[in-house]
Amino acid sequence: MANESTHRPVETVETAFDLVDALKERDGAGVSALADDLGLAKSTVHRHLRTLEERGLLVREGDDYRLSTWFLDYGVHARNRRPVVEVARPKVDELAAETNEKVWFVLEEHGLGVHVYGAEGKHSVKTHARIGRRTPLHQFAAGKAILAFLREERVAEILDEHGLAGQTHRTITDRDELLEQLEAIRERGYAFNREESVAGVHAVGAPVREEDGTAVGAISVAGPANRLRGELLTDELPDLLLGAANEIEINLAHS
Amino acid sequence: MANESTHRPVETVETAFDLVDALKERDGAGVSALADDLGLAKSTVHRHLRTLEERGLLVREGDDYRLSTWFLDYGVHARNRRPVVEVARPKVDELAAETNEKVWFVLEEHGLGVHVYGAEGKHSVKTHARIGRRTPLHQFAAGKAILAFLREERVAEILDEHGLAGQTHRTITDRDELLEQLEAIRERGYAFNREESVAGVHAVGAPVREEDGTAVGAISVAGPANRLRGELLTDELPDLLLGAANEIEINLAHS
């Protein structure tokens, strides 16, 4: 599929999104700053920004432009298109109420984990996770749970493409070690994250699978390491998660 | 500022977003269908879709493309950039718990109301409102609350640009009638919506204003018409809303 070498992207579209990315990163900026940043002529940047603004994608604040909430509309649409999200949402809420911890539902897209829905428990920790954020799958419990239940070639593809970047000193950065863990996850059915993405934070993740066994997403519970330990971490939470994941799978199959 | 006539948009970017819009509307589609729809050559559509897909903005499902959750990342970023949203969020949650009804926080952008954050009460009604959705300001309580506290010229601009489309038989479609209502809203400080956006649904909306008096957003409570009536509608809910709006304004000024 798709011989990469022959395909030439639409460069004008690429610069448009380079601008959008730059605006996101800089939290808004003006014409000159963006032109410098991207090595484009001011007039070019100007024309692009105006085009995007007239479409409603950007808003002006004085001489600066920033992203508009149009993107939210596209994004929410994209999220809700995946049936599993609608099914998972109430279960995530339930789990958060039961465990009092932060609960996430995560999808895989383009080989990265996307946090698409989260619910706060009474004692939720604040992590860097946020709706829409993309995280390399090997760095967290839900991600590893997904990886463990993807086709082997797909896993290889993903690891080749995105590598094994470290996040904390505990993050798995060795490929063989990761593959071993994935094997263990496959056997017991759920994944742990012991300070691999945030220092002081533990998590458990369980995959949500479809009929053929491949993961369409995962749910996870995360909390402070000193609270999530012992049997709570190794037995109780996995039980709750597997139950919830299973319910989601059933509801998904009958929807 | 901005002589519209001289400015020529980047057409390639426009077609790219025409494709994105079409994909949103159709919930995903293939090359040929999109080419037919937009009157473009298949090869053109193909090249655009590939470009967007390689950027991670689209995902392929077989031969169909659909929007990816990348947009969610942009959108959440855009929303969280507005400081008022972070401040309003906990108040919206509180109000939902207190009233047991659906509570929304709405921003104005490009002359339209954007529902950026909503909280469910125990007895929430399901309306067509959804995070990210844009609605003409004259059609609902929060929107009217915002309109009432914008500069007069700005209001005229918005009405000229977006018109007064009807939504239910109760929607205000007469400009003078709307301006009169806005005057009344300015005097009492909050707005009502009696089946003007959804049949059988009433709502109350209160503006969140900054120091100079202009609205930066609004909160609203919506529920079934037969529950939201009498003193609850005309006194109790307005009181609660004004209190919450005021707290948001104070927190916003000190953040």
Next chain:
DNA sequence: AAGCCTGTTCCCGCTACTCGAACGCAGCGC
């Protein structure tokens, strides 16, 4: 097997995108 539907590739022509220079305006320092 032939037809028809996809998505995909290739190449050519002309559009329109990019650039650079010039302009108007503000704010600042001398």
Next chain:
DNA sequence: GCGCTGCGTTCGAGTAGCGGGAACAGGCTT
């Protein structure tokens, strides 16, 4: 007061690259 320097904006020109059309490859149906 004046000029400098920053900004966003406009204009014109030259050519890169976008868009179109035709041809190809593969699946499915008839």
